[in-house]
Amino acid sequence: MELGKQAGLKPYPQPLRNVFGEALLNVARDNEKVVVLDGDLGNSTKTEYVRQTFPDRFFNIGIAESNLVGIGAGLAACGFVPWITSFSSFLLCNAYDQIRLAVAMSNINAKVLGSHGGITLGKDGPTQMGIEDLALMGGLPTFVILVPSDPASMHAAVKAATDYVGPVFLRSSRVALPEIYPMDNCPFEIGKANVVRQGSDLTIVACGIMVAAALDAAAVLAKEGIEARVLDMHTIRPMDVDALAAAARETGAIVTAEEHLLQGGMGSNVARVVAEQHPVPMRFVGLADTYTESGDPDDLLRKYKLTAVDIAAAAREAYAAKAG
Amino acid sequence: MDANPKTAVSELNEIARQMRLDILEMTTQAGSGHPSSSFSATEIVTALYFGGVLCYRPDEPLWPERDRFIMSKGHAAPLLYAALARAGYIERDLIWTLREVDSPVQGHPIQNVLPGVEATTGSLGQGLSAGVGHVLGGRLNQLDYRVYVLLGDGECEAGQVWEAAMAAAHFQADNLVAILDYNKFQETGPISREMALEPLVDKWRSFGWHVEEADGHDVADLLAKFAAVEAVKGQPSIIIAHTVKGKGVSFVEADFTFHGRALTPQQAELAREELNGTR
Ligand SMILES: Cc1ncc(C[n+]2csc(CCOP(=O)(O)OP(=O)(O)O)c2C)c(N)n1
Numbered sequence: 211m212e213l214g215k216q217a218g219l220k221p222y223p224q225p226l227r228n229v230f231g232e233a234l235l236n237v238a239r240d241n242e243k244v245v246v247l248d249g250d251l252g253n254s255t256k257t258e259y260v261r262q263t264f265p266d267r268f269f270n271i272g273i274a275e276s277n278l279v280g281i282g283a284g285l286a287a288c289g290f291v292p293w294i295t296s297f298s299s300f301l302l303c304n305a306y307d308q309i310r311l312a313v314a315m316s317n318i319n320a321k322v323l324g325s326h327g328g329i330t331l332g333k334d335g336p337t338q339m340g341i342e343d344l345a346l347m348g349g350l351p352t353f354v355i356l357v358p359s360d361p362a363s364m365h366a367a368v369k370a371a372t373d374y375v376g377p378v379f380l381r382s383s384r385v386a387l388p389e390i391y392p393m394d395n396c397p398f399e400i401g402k403a404n405v406v407r408q409g410s411d412l413t414i415v416a417c418g419i420m421v422a423a424a425l426d427a428a429a430v431l432a433k434e435g436i437e438a439r440v441l442d443m444h445t446i447r448p449m450d451v452d453a454l455a456a457a458a459r460e461t462g463a464i465v466t467a468e469e470h471l472l473q474g475g476m477g478s479n480v481a482r483v484v485a486e487q488h489p490v491p492m493r494f495v496g497l498a499d500t501y502t503e504s505g506d507p508d509d510l511l512r513k514y515k516l517t518a519v520d521i522a523a524a525a526r527e528a529y530a531a532k533a534g
Numbered sequence: 535m536d537a538n539p540k541t542a543v544s545e546l547n548e549i550a551r552q553m554r555l556d557i558l559e560m561t562t563q564a565g566s567g568h569p570s571s572s573f574s575a576t577e578i579v580t581a582l583y584f585g586g587v588l589c590y591r592p593d594e595p596l597w598p599e600r601d602r603f604i605m606s607k608g609h610a611a612p613l614l615y616a617a618l619a620r621a622g623y624i625e626r627d628l629i630w631t632l633r634e635v636d637s638p639v640q641g642h643p644i645q646n647v648l649p650g651v652e653a654t655t656g657s658l659g660q661g662l663s664a665g666v667g668h669v670l671g672g673r674l675n676q677l678d679y680r681v682y683v684l685l686g687d688g689e690c691e692a693g694q695v696w697e698a699a700m701a702a703a704h705f706q707a708d709n710l711v712a713i714l715d716y717n718k719f720q721e722t723g724p725i726s727r728e729m730a731l732e733p734l735v736d737k738w739r740s741f742g743w744h745v746e747e748a749d750g751h752d753v754a755d756l757l758a759k760f761a762a763v764e765a766v767k768g769q770p771s772i773i774i775a776h777t778v779k780g781k782g783v784s785f786v787e788a789d790f791t792f793h794g795r796a797l798t799p800q801q802a803e804l805a806r807e808e809l810n811g812t813r
Pocket residue numbers: 249250251273274275300304570571574607609656657658659685686687688689690715717719720721779793
């Protein structure tokens with residue numbers, strides 16, 4: 211993948227899912243209450259690292275996502291901190307009611323990993339892709355929703371999620387993402403967006419893999435004399451209202467970018483906040499009302515218009531709308 | 535009877551061999567996919583499509599009277615595609631575009647995208663319910679087709695499989711036949727280690743099903759069992775087919791971590807020699 215190249219970001223050798231696996235192993239090492247539940251995908255989600263190191267605190271519940279969530283909720287009630295893990299598609303779509311009652315409504319201290327979020331899992335195709343996971347999580351009021359954007363923020367997010375008391379959803383990706391933050395010094399506070407690039411002409415609000423793409427777009431725009439601020443909206447709920455209000459006030463135009471359906475994702479939540487706080491011209495980069503298909507991740511990102519090129523085009527439009 | 539005459543067992547074995555070669559080429563070319571899960575059920579699908587079991591019209595994929603085949607373990611899509619191409623539902627050239635952008639030959643089968651795909655699968659556990667729906671629909675439409683559903687053994691961990699099993703018995707769906715690809719492995723390891731399923735025969739019987747067991751790589755045995763369950767009245771049938779995951783390629787058979795992995799071009803060369811008997 212070409213992500214982060216134009217912005218001069220350093221590629222990271224490992225896919226984000228492996229980084230998640232290492233981060234999970236770290237929190238399991240630090241906190242003996244952490245238990246990990248798998249839906250027969252530990253080799254893909256990389257929870258297998260915990261399985262190998264702490265076999266007693268690892269349970270493969272099998273291809274049975276509703277049961278997976280229910281058992282996790284029971285463990286939480288016994289004082290453990292369950293990480294309930296699978297692909298975001300299978301887990302949320304199969305076990306939504308269990309997540310709703312047993313976790314969200316009961317407000318228990320459980321963590322849900324939605325691995326292989328978005329379309330960049332690629333060739334396995336649309337049946338396995340979680341393109342609606344953020345919208346589904348949006349329907350569960352007590353959940354914190356995290357979408358880290360690089361290796362360092364993945365480590366920080368897994369730790370923050372584990373330390374936080376209450377339900378947390380964390381989305382991970384199959385692909386490798388370049389380094390945005392230094393590994394040993396990543397600012398990460400739940401609910402507080404990070405400004406990863408300063409700029410005053412407009413703001414690009416992005417999460418997950420789209421943060422690197424937004425930085426690429428900003429690099430291109432800078433050559434045209436447009437200075438874009440880039441906000442890493444790693445927490446979708448609670449959303450950082452102050453950062454959005456400041457962005458709207460100070461830059462006057464906003465573009466959102468997410469690897470998710472436009473309907474009910476990050477962008478529509480940002481729009482609600484902006485509309486309330488300080489309405490400005492907005493444009494939205496994400497999946498239009500469509501399922502996608504199998505393919506190489508880069509081919510899919512291009513075909514479904516989720517690249518730096520698309521973000522830059524949306525930014526030019528938003529910028530022009532602001533001037534006009 | 536349309537387009538599926540009885541074929542000699544020796545010929546069916548040759549078809550199965552060629553289908554394995556197709557699966558190998560498709561997945562290695564795509565660089566991903568589930569060849570081992572497809573090899574596991576190759577004789578089962580061969581017997582159904584080419585052994586005179588299924589009645590179908592490739593040029594009329596939605597012919598109301600067709601027998602249904604639902605690939606519930608959707609990750610064995612390459613096997614289904616190889617069969618659909620050989621049966622004449624789709625152009626053979628299409629299968630070489632597996633998993634590429636703009637191709638209807640998706641990583642997992644999608645209904646209404648490719649002719650011959652009866653249900654969208656890939657999220658495990660859903661196919662048997664669709665089969666029950668086809669049974670009830672056939673009854674209302676006064677058609678007497680039969681419905682076949684291929685299940686994975688790991689897939690049987692899914693609660694929905696048992697909900698469908700209960701419903702099928704309740705509705706006395708004697709034109710419904712499940713085939714269990716009992717290869718004893720799921721994604722992360724042996725079933726017995728990950729989530730014990732046994733006693734499987736007893737479980738299905740206690741759910742009201744007629745149960746047969748078969749050697750899932752012996753086409754003659756499979757055909758005999760498909761014929762036997764046609765006589766069963768008043769209850770659904772399952773053929774528990776004992777299989778080997780990765781069947782036909784020794785180093786894939788020996789290593790369950792091949793699940794969900796395509797063979798590299800080098801490995802594919804060895805596999806090709808083995809399947810061609812030139813090694
Ligand atoms: C609901 C759901 N959960 C998880 C998966 C991921 N997955 C794909 S194949 C597989 C293992 C399937 O094992 P089995 O049913 O035994 O099929 P085999 O490959 O052995 O034929 C898993 C866990 C999935 N596809 N669907």
